[in-house]
Structures are given as C-alpha cells and as structure tokens.
Amino acid sequence: MIKNWFKNIGPGPLVAAAFIGPGTVTMCTLAGVKFGYALLWAMALSIIATIVLQEMASRLGVITQKGLAQTIRAEIKSPVIKGLAVFLILSAIVIGNTAYEAGNISGGVLGLEAIFGENTMQTGWFSFKLFSVLIGVLAFILLYIGNYKVIERVLVALVILMSLAFFITAILTKPNLFDVLQGVFMPTYPPNSIFTIIGLIGTTVVPYNLFLHASLVKEKWHDKSDLKYARKDTIVAVILGGLVSMSVIVSSAAIQTQDISSAVDLAKGLEPLFGTYSKYFLAIGLFAAGITSAITAPLAAAFVACGCLGWTSNMKSMRFRSIWMFILIFGIVSSSLGIKSIEIIKFAQVANGILLPVIAAFLIWVMNRTSVLGEYKNSLIQNVVAILILAITVFLGLKSILKVFEVF
Template sequence: MFSANVHCPINILIHNYMIKWLPKIGPGTLVTAAFIGPGTVTVCTMAGVQFGFTLLWALVLSIVACVVLQEMSARLGLVTQQGLSEVVKSQFANKAIRWILIALMLSAIFIGNAAYEAGNISGGVLGVSTIIGSPTIQIGSIPLNYVSVLIGIVAFLLLYIGNYKILERSLIVLVLFMSLAFIIAAMVTKPDISLLVKGFIPDLSSDKILTIVGLIGTTVVPYNLFLHASIVSEKWNSKDDLPAVRRDTVVAIVLGGLVSMAIIVAGAAIQQSEINNAADLAKGLEPVFGSMAKYVLSLGLFAAGITSAITAPLAAAYVVKGCLGWEDGLKSKRFRMVWMFILFLGVLFSSFGIKSIVIIQFAQVANGVLLPIVAIFLLWVMNQKKLLGNYTNSKLQNIVGVLIVFVTCFLGFRGIWKVLISL
C-alpha cells in the first residue's frame, strides 16, 4: 500500500513533466545532434590525445560562438518566418548583387556540405570497420571502400522514399547514449583539476591551429545557421515565443558543448600518439566499458555517421531551394537532384583509399574556414531595421558577433596558410 501511494504521485509528476516540457523541445536539440557526430568524436578525441586539456578554451570559444550565431538565426526565423537564404536574397533589389550573394552562399554550403558529408559517411565506415575489418576491395589498381557505397545507398533510399524520421530518431538515441558514455568516461579518468583549469587559458601555438579550426568547425556548423531559421519558423509563429526559442537554443548547445569537453578529457587519457581507427578512439571509453568499448564507440559512430549522412544533403537542398526561390515540394526532381549530388560527392570522397580520420578532420577544417562567410551574412541581416524592427541586434550582440567573425577569419586564414606552407 505504501509503495503504491508513493509511486502513483511520482508517476503523475513525471507524466505532467513530460506533457509540459516535451512540446517545448525545439530545433536547438537538432542543432546539437548535428554537431555531436563523427567529426566531433574524432576531432575532440584527437585534440585530447595530441594536446591534453590545452584546447578546452577553444571549445568554450566554439560554444559561445555557436550560441550567439544560432540565437541570431533562430530570432531571424521567428520574426520573419523565413529562412536565412530567403531573407538575404530579399534584401537586394539589384540583380547582379543578389546573384553574387547567392553564388557565395551556394558555394559555401556546397563545399562545406560535400566535405561534411564525406566525413559523415567516413564516420559510419569507421564504426563498421572495427567490427568487420578492412572494408576495402580492389577494382583494378584502385582501392574502393564498399561500406561507403552501402551507406550512400541506404541514405539515398531513405531520402528518396522520405520515411527516414523514425530511423533518424532511433539513431539520435544511440548518439545520445554514446555522449553519456563519454561523460561517464571523462569522470572515471579522474583528470588533474589543475591541468584541467589551465586548459581554459588560450594558446595559439602554430601546431594547434588546424585542430582549433577543426573544433570550431565541428561545433558551429554553417548549414545549421540556415536550417535553424527555417525550422524555428515552422515550430513557432509568435514573437512572444522568443524567450522559449532562446532557452531552447542555449540549453541544447551548452549541453552539447559539455559533451564535447568530456570527449577531450576522455581522449587525454589515451596513452597513444596516433589515432587511425575506431579501436584507437575507443580507448577513451575503456575505463567504463572495458573490452566492449570499441563496440560501443562503433555503434555510436555508425549512428552519428548515417544520421548526418541523411540530414546534410537534405540541408543543402533546403538552402538551394531558398536561394533560388523554388516553390515545389521535397519530392520534386530538382530538389532531389541537389541532395543526390551532395550525397554522391560524399560517397566519392570517402570511397577511394583515404583514411577516414583524415577525411573527417578535413571536413571540420573546411567548415571552420567557411564559417566566417555565413556569419558575415547573418550579422549583416540581423541589423536590418526595416526587416526586424525592434528585434535587430543590440550593440552587445553586434560586438560579440564582430569578434566571432574576426576570430574565425583569423583562425581560418592561419589554417589555410599552415596548409599551404606544408605543401
């Protein structure tokens, strides 16, 4: 009797809590799910392996940049009920200028998403290869990774049919499970608190620049800025919802950032200087899962990889649809041609004998370099009084936004310079 009396109120409270809060979970969760993918796991683990805790400050910078930029994107979507690409296009009457801007946006999204898609598929391959061994066959003198092709076919079928939501939600649960595993692993490693604190002091040593750009690129994903505005406009339609939109954005992104930090901490415990496969990455989970660690990570990488392999091409198609003013639906031929092209490039780049780790790293660096272009567009739009009225950026938001653009430009140029001088 006592047990029933206790459990019943608890069940009611839980039920009421779920009814109250679940409908308020919004696009912020999708933004977080997008950047907690194979790239985050790989780049953050390698940052921990190579540099210990010394790049935690770069993640703090990335999280702040992500919150600030995604809040602008979400506010834009709520107030205008349009996506970023539609808004930018509508602000210029001059056709020449409009098409130059559209070309820049499309170039940024196509290059970034193609690289990101290759990283997503490679992340799935990285997970599968730990279980089945080397997934490579020889076609003449060319090594072909057949798992990349299989993942591409699965993604193609799911996108073409359109019934991918249940699968996507299931895979997000697996990714969240992997994230929880890293948080527990980070605590189990019992990191040195003094070294942990020192990791939040900025360090711009030349040997760390590409990793810093990669950390920013894996957290602030350029296409998320386009997607966030569009999704917010679908979920909320009243300006009175702005506090809820902001809360959703901040909470989701900060939690995702904490997971990224946990991955760096877990990676710092790996006693190995070179990471080549998922088994090496999984050493960060061994304190919790022991010999099963590689299977846990493999499952998570595959989940993160195939989920993103579905959403990244779709995001690119949405951006093109907005830029070119297409009114037709998701099953139109030209909409499908866009995501097919991005998916094809992703499969192509991930299939031909390049280490998955290298592709994933390149994808994050490419995103970090392209981020300033999209951020400049967003910052400019958020100061258009005729468009946003009283919801334009405040002086503080503009100052922080300009600093973010300056820092990402500086890091991007240094990253490009480092690559050029190493050729």
C-alpha cells in the same frame, strides 16, 4: 515537465548532430592526445560563439518565416553583389557538403568496423564497403520520407545515443575533475597548439548550420511567441553538443601514446586500459556522429540551394529531393570505393573559409534591420559579442584559406 520539454525540442539537436561529425571527433581526439585537458577552454569558447550565431539564425527563421538564403536574396539589392553571394554560398555549402559527405559516411563506417570488423565485397574489377551502402540507404530512406517530425525524432534519438556513448567513455577513463575544470576555465597555450585551437573552433562554428537552423525552425515554429522555445532549444542543444566534444577530448587525454590519428585508434587504445566496453561505447558514438552528419549535410545543402535559386523548400518537392539525392549518392559511391576527392575538398575549404566571416557579417547586419525583425532585432550586448565572434571567424577564414595554399 520532462514530457513538455521533449514536446518543445526543435532543430537544436539537429544542429548539434550536424557539427559533431567524424571531423569534430577526430579533431577532439587529436587535441586530447597531444595536449590533454589544456585545450578544453577552446571548446568552451566555441560553444559560446555557436550559441550566439545559432540563436540569431533561429530568431531570424522564427520571426521572418524565411531561411537565411531567402533573406540574402531579398535583402541584397545590388544584382552584382547578390550574384556573388549566391555563387559563394552555393559553392561552399552545396559543393562543400558534397565533398564532405563521403567523410561523414566513412566516419559512421569506421564506428561499425571497430565493432564488427571490416566488411568489403569484391565485384569484378573493384571492391566496395557494405557498411557505406548500409548507412547511405538508411539516410536515403529517412530523407526521402520528407517528414520533418520523423527526421527530428530519429536524429534526436541518435544524438542521445551519441551523447551517452561519449559521456560513458569519458567516465570510464576516470578523469581528474579538478584538472578538467582547470582546462575549461583557465586558458593555456601549449607549444604548437594554435592550429589545434583554431581547428576545434572551426569544426564547431560552421556556416552551413546557420542556413540549416534558420530553415528548420520555420518547420517547427510559426509564431513570434515560440521564440522562447527556439532560444531554449538552441542553448540546450549546443551546450550538449559541446559537452560531447569535451568528452572526446577527456577520453583521448587518457591515452599515453602519441600514436593516435583517429577515433578508431582511440577506441583500440582505450581497450587495454579500460576494458572492451570502452571500445564499444566509443565506436557507437563514432557511428552515430557519422550517420547524423550524413543526414544533415545533404539536408542543409538542399535548403541552401532552394533558397538561393528561389525554389520551394518543400522537403517532398522533386527539386529539393534531387539536390540531397545527388550529394548522398556521391558520398555513398566515394566512401564505398574509397575515393578521396582532394581537389573538391580543397575548393570547399577555400569557399567555406571565405563564407564563414561573410555570412557572420551578413547575419549581424540583417539582425540589426528593423524592417526585417522589428523589435526582435539585436540588442547592444548581442552586437558586441557578435562582432567579437566575427573577428574570430575572419581569423578562421584566413587560416583555412592559407592552409589550403600551404602558406603556413
């Protein structure tokens, strides 16, 4: 039974690996430090929303054998609207992932530095971090191989490593299970918690995962009868990813001080309370979170760009490789030299803030088209839940844009 389950593992763990990046770990750390277990319900809500949207993306990929970007090109008939959609998607996903890639690599570096200490090399006028180059080279080799099965197996192994690391860290803090369950099932709104709640949802329900998932399922499954495997894969992986995020919140809730701003601070704060091992487990988890996102972000951008521009999505094609190479190399250089591309990141946040509700709305629309999905289109219940989630994504999008312009 276990062997059969592993055989049918698909892109689900890759999607989980993509949304549990350093940003998610940091957001969950801050949520736990500031509000204890009180915001666990927000992560539970995020899990439900992510399962609904990712299930639709995977169903679209299995049934149509097309990526989401390809479907957008095919289904939007107006040249003007199609052009705007392609521009927005390329801006948010390709430019956005380029900006965030340095953060993904830096997150993995922080995990290694928490164990081995800082490792910087001075060359002439500038210094660079060796760990950034190491993580970048590992990601480069894996992506250049261009074999879906190899990438899947490596990322599944890293997700398992990350999950165990964060679960063990949470167990070491000996949480009160009643308080944890209360935090999950009884929503509360502590003072000044609204932005943290939005942040927890926003780091889990991410637009580029919808494109990544729809593209990857057709690499794994090719028949409508495989839909049941795709659905199970999605549900199990997203729940596992959500539990990992919850484990970070639980772990950070054990810290009594408010002087914590990142997962590295959390690792250092846990050490005197729960022993050296707690620091190591958390550092391993942060490293795995960083390197998995450093692999999936360029991969997603390459699928999106090829789909939008009508290029082949063959992972070994030169165009496909050139896109992820640019993003990865930019991330390695920015991370190793400590460059912060603030303006690019701000632009990406605005584009993502607009893109999430737009893509969610388009996904709901296309999932109701009989001409695209036939009998596999959305049911009434799926539509009701999806529209509720769409309302959340609109709120998240507005918040993201207004935050960039410092309206509130």
